[in-house]
Amino acid sequence: MPKVAIDPITRIEGHLRLEVQVDGGKVTDAWSSSTMFRGMELVLKGRDPRDAWLFTQRI
């Protein structure tokens, strides 16, 4: 039974990968994984809190 991977998912903001288990023409299982990490929480740590909004806008 084939496992189908759809990567990239388009027409969304950001990156996404979907894997889908197909059995007898029906989806029996599915996995989603985000394929991109940047670490905004780590970047924000230790900074002036008044700057936070400018960073988080760029999530």
Next chain:
Amino acid sequence: MLRRLYVWEIPVRLTHWVNVLSIVVLSFTGYYIGNPWILVSAREWYGPYFMGIVRFTHFVFAFIFVASLLLRTYWAFVGNAWASWRNLFPFLTAEGRKSLGDALKYYLFLRREPPEVVGHNALAGLTYAVIVFLYFLQTFTGFALLGEVNTEGIWYKLTGWVFVFVSNQVLRQIHHLIMWLLIAFAVHHVYAAMLIDNEEGNGLMSSIFSGFKFVHASLLKKVNNKG
């Protein structure tokens, strides 16, 4: 016996006082440029262009300071022994290294006798080497920041290459910090001059005005023997 000896030539003293005046003006104007804390009324004649006037003054004295540095650098090569660039690097000779150790011990209260020299003592000379380096760095960062106003101009051509490696904000940081280091140095410098003047009784404080110091005959012999 104390003998009256002409130590600090005119270019040395002139550039010293021009530096004092320049650094004071550059510090005040520079501090204001970074932190404009003075409230100005637009009704005063200087009001509508106050920051402009302060910046202009800063730039004028920057050029005066550079002229003074150039003159003093030239004189360091053609002036007398005590104006020489060699005073900045006492560690180059064995005698200088000993003198450095003696001076350090004196300041740390480990040795009673202050360093016995006619011109700068070795520690002072080495400190001046650091200060001259700070002068150079301050001038460079200053002209680099000025250069950004016109990227086609001469200052950007001379200094603009540095922005590939470092942000202009870092240059600004350095420019601010060196101002404070120079002020700290001035505090130390005036204190040390007063201390040595008191301890050696050689008219040190007066010498930066008149050029003359009072040295012991024995020290004079050493000077004369060196030719």
Next chain:
Amino acid sequence: MNDFSPGLENVLARQGVTRRDFLKFCSAMAATLVLPTRYVERIADALATVKRPPLVWLEFQDCAGCSEAFLRASRPSVGDIVLDILSVNYHETIMAPAGKAAVKSLDDTVKEGGYLVVVEGSIPTKDNGIYCTIGGRTALDIAKQVCGKAAATLTVGACAFYGGWPNATPNPTGAVGVKDAVPGITLLNLPGCPPNPVNITATVVHYLTFGSLPATDQLGRPLFAYGTRIHDNCERRAHYDAGEYVEEWGDDHARAGWCLYKMGCKGPATFHNCPTVRYNDGTSWPVGAGHGCVGCSEVAFWDTMSPFYRRLPNVAGFGVEAQADQIGLGIVGGVAAAFAAHGVVSAIRARQQPLARHESDGVSAEGKEG
């Protein structure tokens, strides 16, 4: 397959864009490129007859802000114009196909060659670049291949320029820009967070009109957009020169539109054409709206221009509030205190242990020597 249509003017006419509007667009482009008016006709001719070169738009560690900015353009719908002049074969945020079909569009364009590539978002390099993968390939891999074979690469935004906020301390993923990830390619950078879509369009128009990319500074940014500092074009500059500053948000000075220098405006440190071109069809820009510039077109601005409401960056290791001036004042205070103490001890020492020579000094009336 790549689509080559007849000239832009016909395409626009079919969409109901008049020649008058088309010429207005060409004038706006000439002005943005800081070209004299005699170039308007040349631009119009070039755009009227140009074939549609293919373009692929890659997104890596991005927020899609640059795409959003670009698509917000209008008058007459700059996004439409460029998308009609250029055959945009790959753009994950707007393209129809997904998955393998999307990747096929990219692969086909790369195989044919002669394409432009726009890169948005930074490229992670740590741990073999695993922090951004598309279709099972790392961003680094894709960038090296696609940018390596392109006719030219344009980066949009701070991230593709040098790494953007993912690159900000501590840079957990080793994020870098295209210039560091793929050295040695024909590259032009259009930084900004986001960049002004007018500058992106003008760069493309320049390329189509003259067949080359506009002149750049030492960081690969086109001079027409990044050649002068914001401070030197700012409409509030007279207030700066007069010493008239906003002291607090919402005070009378803010209402009067005074300079935002003391609120941390980084205009004096930033090269960009925001005051002249402005955003959203020349509606406004940060300073015009009452907030200081954050220096978003400069390298590492997230670290060098922050804290955004103070003039200088914090000095590492000295705590959140410490800046050069506080540290400097501390140094002066420390030195003064140290030497005050030294002076007291010296005075005590001088009294208790007078120096031998002080008891036998006389002065001779010798003149100058040495």
